[in-house]
Amino acid sequence: MQQMNEPEIIHEEIVTKARETSLAPETYQDLATLFKLFGDSTRLHLLHALEHQEMCGVDLAALLGVTKSAVSHQLKSLRLARLVKYRKEGQIVWYSLADDHVKKIVDMALEHIAE
Amino acid sequence: MQQMNEPEIIHEEIVTKARETSLAPETYQDLATLFKLFGDSTRLHLLHALEHQEMCGVDLAALLGVTKSAVSHQLKSLRLARLVKYRKEGQIVWYSLADDHVKKIVDMALEHIAE
DNA sequence: CTTCCGGTTGAATGATTGTTCAACTATACA
DNA sequence: TGTATAGTTGAACAATCATTCAACCGGAAG
Numbered sequence: 618m619q620q621m622n623e624p625e626i627i628h629e630e631i632v633t634k635a636r637e638t639s640l641a642p643e644t645y646q647d648l649a650t651l652f653k654l655f656g657d658s659t660r661l662h663l664l665h666a667l668e669h670q671e672m673c674g675v676d677l678a679a680l681l682g683v684t685k686s687a688v689s690h691q692l693k694s695l696r697l698a699r700l701v702k703y704r705k706e707g708q709i710v711w712y713s714l715a716d717d718h719v720k721k722i723v724d725m726a727l728e729h730i731a732e
Numbered sequence: 733m734q735q736m737n738e739p740e741i742i743h744e745e746i747v748t749k750a751r752e753t754s755l756a757p758e759t760y761q762d763l764a765t766l767f768k769l770f771g772d773s774t775r776l777h778l779l780h781a782l783e784h785q786e787m788c789g790v791d792l793a794a795l796l797g798v799t800k801s802a803v804s805h806q807l808k809s810l811r812l813a814r815l816v817k818y819r820k821e822g823q824i825v826w827y828s829l830a831d832d833h834v835k836k837i838v839d840m841a842l843e844h845i846a847e
Numbered sequence: 848c849t850t851c852c853g854g855t856t857g858a859a860t861g862a863t864t865g866t867t868c869a870a871c872t873a874t875a876c877a
Numbered sequence: 878t879g880t881a882t883a884g885t886t887g888a889a890c891a892a893t894c895a896t897t898c899a900a901c902c903g904g905a906a907g
Binding site: 625659683 | 852853863864865866867868869873874875
Binding site for chain 2: 883893897
């Protein structure tokens with residue numbers, strides 16, 4: 618024989634049951650997109666800082682020790698994903714968390730790490 | 733003047749308070765490493781399938797519609813992060829979730845997406 | 848022993864992504 | 878009007894990463 622076709626099923630019932638509980642492919646994609654935003658220490662630090670108080674871009678850059686540009690880029694991603702919101706006051710832009718799911722997700726992961 | 737040094741602080745008190753509540757840099761790194769594993773639809777589908785029952789590599793590959801190799805690579809990442817565990821039975825390797833933090837984290841994210 | 852099959856592995860490749868840099872906008876202030 | 882500052886933007890670069898491919902390991906069955 619030459620070459621095996623890949624997806625041979627071994628345990629029909631198990632795969633059938635798995636198919637029934639599977640979510641839509643786009644749901645896994647959406648979830649992945651969301652988690653990817655949490656998958657960077659800079660963004661996590663930003664989100665964690667905003668858990669406690671409103672902060673502006675320059676202060677956030679100073680806190681993390683990165684450039685304003687880097688912070689702005691990341692805040693834009695977080696804004697587009699509706700994880701943070703902002704409020705303009707003169708030339709200052711105040712950032713804060715959009716909702717408290719963020720806090721819950723981060724806390725849950727911290728629990729896992731603490732082991 | 734030539735060029736501004738970046739991290740000038742605007743609101744001292746706010747940054748000071750943020751520094752006090754900040755976690756150790758390595759903690760943000762560890763968190764990011766964990767979340768990165770959730771930031772891929774293939775791995776999410778694997779984890780979600782294993783939430784409900786034990787499954788073997790070939791069945792998982794069939795379920796996801798990817799090669800055994802791809803599944804094996806991803807399961808290895810998940811194994812190293814202690815998100816899944818395995819059990820060998822003859823030539824079959826049965827995979828399952830290592831603990832239920834995984835389920836909680838995914839469910840929390842699903843809630844956020846549901847909006 | 849030989850073949851089949853579940854599973855692993857490492858190198859290679861293409862895609863995604865975080866940061867920097869430089870230029871730019873807009874508000875504040877003198 | 879002119880300058881300093883908060884913030885944004887896009888291109889470019891380096892690094893990371895997911896999948897494929899091919900070769901391989903080890904148990905099972907003939």
